Amino acid sequence: MQSSQANCGASPFKELDLHKIKVSCSNCSLSELCLPRGMGQGALEKLEDIVKRSSPLQKGEVLFRAGDKFRGIYAVRSGLVKVFATADDGEEQIIGFFLPGEMLGLDAIDSQVHACNAVALETSTYCAVPFSELSEVCKEIPELQNQLFKIMSRELSVENQMLLTLGKKNSEEKVATFLLTISSRYHQLGFSAKEFKLTMSRQEIGNYLGITFETVSRVFGRLQRNGIIKVNRKAINILDMVALKNLVSGCDN
Amino acid sequence: MQSSQANCGASPFKELDLHKIKVSCSNCSLSELCLPRGMGQGALEKLEDIVKRSSPLQKGEVLFRAGDKFRGIYAVRSGLVKVFATADDGEEQIIGFFLPGEMLGLDAIDSQVHACNAVALETSTYCAVPFSELSEVCKEIPELQNQLFKIMSRELSVENQMLLTLGKKNSEEKVATFLLTISSRYHQLGFSAKEFKLTMSRQEIGNYLGITFETVSRVFGRLQRNGIIKVNRKAINILDMVALKNLVSGCDN
DNA sequence: CGCGTCGTTGAAGCCGCTCAATAGATGTGG
DNA sequence: CCACATCTATTGAGCGGCTTCAACGACGCG
Numbered sequence: 001m002q003s004s005q006a007n008c009g010a011s012p013f014k015e016l017d018l019h020k021i022k023v024s025c026s027n028c029s030l031s032e033l034c035l036p037r038g039m040g041q042g043a044l045e046k047l048e049d050i051v052k053r054s055s056p057l058q059k060g061e062v063l064f065r066a067g068d069k070f071r072g073i074y075a076v077r078s079g080l081v082k083v084f085a086t087a088d089d090g091e092e093q094i095i096g097f098f099l100p101g102e103m104l105g106l107d108a109i110d111s112q113v114h115a116c117n118a119v120a121l122e123t124s125t126y127c128a129v130p131f132s133e134l135s136e137v138c139k140e141i142p143e144l145q146n147q148l149f150k151i152m153s154r155e156l157s158v159e160n161q162m163l164l165t166l167g168k169k170n171s172e173e174k175v176a177t178f179l180l181t182i183s184s185r186y187h188q189l190g191f192s193a194k195e196f197k198l199t200m201s202r203q204e205i206g207n208y209l210g211i212t213f214e215t216v217s218r219v220f221g222r223l224q225r226n227g228i229i230k231v232n233r234k235a236i237n238i239l240d241m242v243a244l245k246n247l248v249s250g251c252d253n
Numbered sequence: 254m255q256s257s258q259a260n261c262g263a264s265p266f267k268e269l270d271l272h273k274i275k276v277s278c279s280n281c282s283l284s285e286l287c288l289p290r291g292m293g294q295g296a297l298e299k300l301e302d303i304v305k306r307s308s309p310l311q312k313g314e315v316l317f318r319a320g321d322k323f324r325g326i327y328a329v330r331s332g333l334v335k336v337f338a339t340a341d342d343g344e345e346q347i348i349g350f351f352l353p354g355e356m357l358g359l360d361a362i363d364s365q366v367h368a369c370n371a372v373a374l375e376t377s378t379y380c381a382v383p384f385s386e387l388s389e390v391c392k393e394i395p396e397l398q399n400q401l402f403k404i405m406s407r408e409l410s411v412e413n414q415m416l417l418t419l420g421k422k423n424s425e426e427k428v429a430t431f432l433l434t435i436s437s438r439y440h441q442l443g444f445s446a447k448e449f450k451l452t453m454s455r456q457e458i459g460n461y462l463g464i465t466f467e468t469v470s471r472v473f474g475r476l477q478r479n480g481i482i483k484v485n486r487k488a489i490n491i492l493d494m495v496a497l498k499n500l501v502s503g504c505d506n
Numbered sequence: 507c508g509c510g511t512c513g514t515t516g517a518a519g520c521c522g523c524t525c526a527a528t529a530g531a532t533g534t535g536g
Numbered sequence: 537c538c539a540c541a542t543c544t545a546t547t548g549a550g551c552g553g554c555t556t557c558a559a560c561g562a563c564g565c566g
Contacts, residue, residue, distance in 0.1 A: 091421065093421050095413050106406055107409035109403055110402075110404075110406035110407040110410065111407075111410065116413065135398070135399060139392070139398070142388070142392050145398060148402070149363075149405070150362055152359075152362075152402070152406070153364075153405070154363040156360035156408060156409060156412065157360045159409065159412040159416065160338060160360055160368065160412070161338075163348055163415060163416070163419065164340065164348075166419040166463060167460075167461075167462075168340060168463070171553080171554070201512070201513090202514095211555090212554075212555060213512090213513080214556085215553090215555075216513095217513060221514075221515085233512085233562085423521075424521080424522065454544070454545090464523090466544090467523080467524085468522060470547080471522095471547080473545095473546095474546075486530090486531080509564105509566085510564095510565090510566100511565100512563080512564100513561085513562075513563095515560080515561095516557105516558085518556085518557085519555085519556075520552105520554090521552105521554090523553090524549100524552090526547105527547090528545100528547080528548100529544100529546075529547100530544085531543080531544075532544090533541085534540085534542100535539095536537105536540105
């Protein structure tokens with residue numbers, strides 16, 4: 001666990017952080033994936049007024065903790081963030097890994113308290129959007145309101161898929177599904193769909209998929225022996241995309 | 254499977270249904286759980302103008318199917334609705350059971366196509382809210398917009414909990430968690446938290462929890478032998494609520 | 507270089523699955 | 537009202553996939 005060094009002093013909601021330089025959603029390469037999608041220039045400027053950009057987070061630093069008061073939602077700008085719940089016994093269950101352009105913290109809008117923790121898995125930056133202000137701007141800008149509905153809706157779809165994966169698939173199908181999902185999301189960001197680096201550890205992959213890290217390791221080994229992927233520590237190379245997709249029987253997309 | 258008889262002719266989005274009698278959210282006993290929560294009288298009337306009430310659905314009849322174009326979201330008024338995804342092999346994965354006051358279909362807002370099926374498990378009624386119109390009304394009524402954000406957020410929280418349950422718990426903990434969740438939701442509706450009827454079959458409970466129906470049956474038997482619950486077919490009686498809660502180690506609420 | 511972390515691999519055990527038989531509940535038609 | 541068919545639930549026996557426990561190897565960092 002990296003919780004010892006992890007301090008939440010970086011939260012741009014609390015101390016007014018230094019980055020008062022105007023956030024520019026307009027120039028952001030992620031604008032078509034993120035909150036600004038589908039908004040006109042005038043609307044964008046109102047959004048930019050309330051969005052706060054974070055200073056870089058180091059590996060292990062937290063965006064928010066379970067129990068923290070909900071202040072707003074977050075968009076990953078760069079890096080990788082994991083979100084996890086902590087059970088009574090202290091064990092964690094990873095809810096998701098968040099790549100650039102993806103939003104987190106949405107589940108706390110209702111309760112106004114974060115039930116999960118968010119931690120950077122590598123050096124990362126993010127934008128923070130105070131929810132009370134966002135809610136106000138949504139009243140003025142219908143496109144923004146609709147985009148937020150869509151983002152939450154998509155997150156629900158993703159979790160539905162994950163319920164299917166956890167409930168119906170065996171370890172091999174789980175790992176294959178995981179690789180395909182990561183591949184597709186990297187691809188959407190303009191990276192290679194076949195070669196990428198898994199920042200998260202085997203432990204974290206297994207935790208996310210509801211299996212042990214030994215099993216993850218064994219499945220990786222088997223897939224490699226079958227010529228479907230090539231694994232070198234964190235580096236993954238998908239050699240036979242078709243075969244990988246065929247492994248995933250229970251996926252309906 | 255009940256798919257043979259199940260026909261979707263009842264959809265109040267398609268044929269203008271007979272129920273042109275004004276929907277009265279104001280008088281609805283569920284208004285404090287449902288969409289109207291926190292809205293003033295004037296706002297309520299605008300909402301009532303667009304909500305359509307369904308005629309009763311019989312057991313096995315569908316609200317919507319995977320592949321259907323998304324028209325709007327649904328609120329259960331009475332009865333019980335199950336939502337499930339269908340995998341390639343035809344096997345279903347139940348995503349959730351929806352009680353009165355709970356909303357479904359939210360995951361299709363983004364894609365505009367339903368990825369899941371919704372079927373009544375007993376005689377049920379519901380309200381349908383065309384989304385394009387709802388979205389318009391949200392612009393005028395900020396409380397409604399916020400309530401919709403909250404409802405989607407709560408759904409995300411529920412699914413996060415479910416990910417934890419599926420990923421970390423053994424069969425006994427899963428069943429105990431399931432009973433406690435159902436109990437709590439019935440209680441919130443004004444029913445007994447200790448005695449209730451499980452409308453869904455063992456098969457469906459198992460499917461939802463990622464275990465077989467035989468295992469569900471065995472766990473029920475074990476809990477009964479331990480004096481924690483009393484089971485008589487579909488009727489459940491929680492004899493020792495504290496013991497039941499103690500079984501659920503990994504739940505953080 | 508030595509230490510700690512992470513990943514791989516092996517061996518044994520267990521939880522939940524599969525297969526199967528039975529009983530109870532429900533529905534139907536004569 | 538009963539005989540029969542069907543579906544659901546319960547219970548048992550054996551098996552298998554994943555976990556657990558353990559040892560070892562590979563990096564990376566001081």
